[in-house]
Amino acid sequence: TQLLEQSPQFLSIQEGENLTVYCNSSSVFSSLQWYRQEPGEGPVLLVTVVTGGEVKKLKRLTFQFGDARKDSSLHITAAQPGDTGLYLCAGARTNFGNEKLTFGTGTRLTIIP
């Protein structure tokens, strides 16, 4: 059972456009990570957010953790073909290390040149 729902599941947009991916849950997480996964490879960590309301920027990517620590969003500005991939959010429930991560269903993003 996936406790983290991501939307949209699939997104295909033109290069240069902006987009937002959402990660929602009814559960509270102590931290939330965003990963990007290429076909045939393992997930690569993009960011960890810990504090409710926290906003982190990574170049053209902006990550936000909801005030109640139940949801998160990833916003990409001026998308580029290199942003294509599967984006996964993952929540951890302990303050003493990730232990088991609960992953979302994923958003498959395609940027069309």
Place this chain on the structure above:
Amino acid sequence: DTGVSQDPRHKITKRGQNVTFRCDPISEHNRLYWYRQTLGQGPEFLTYFQNEAQLEKSRLLSDRFSAERPKGSFSTLEIQRTEQGDSAMYLCASSFFGIQETQYFGPGTRLLVL
């Protein structure tokens, strides 16, 4: 490259055969995790170790699955009497236990059971 490595990267086997996968974590990491990812889904937790102790196992881990980390370094995941439903990507991750630890994933082993 000192990242997490997994071997083999791909495995094709016939139903009923046993398979074993290996994971070598980042050398100073004391925690090691196994996840399974099926097509179109996010990874699902299977089990994890702190040093050589297996601290938690998911209900997904049936009695046909066994994982070990005998010396607190590399780990193996064995599946006995494979079934077609075992076909998936098996991912290993490692971390250093502490506040806000980060899990680093290996490239995965893709298993296909015919």
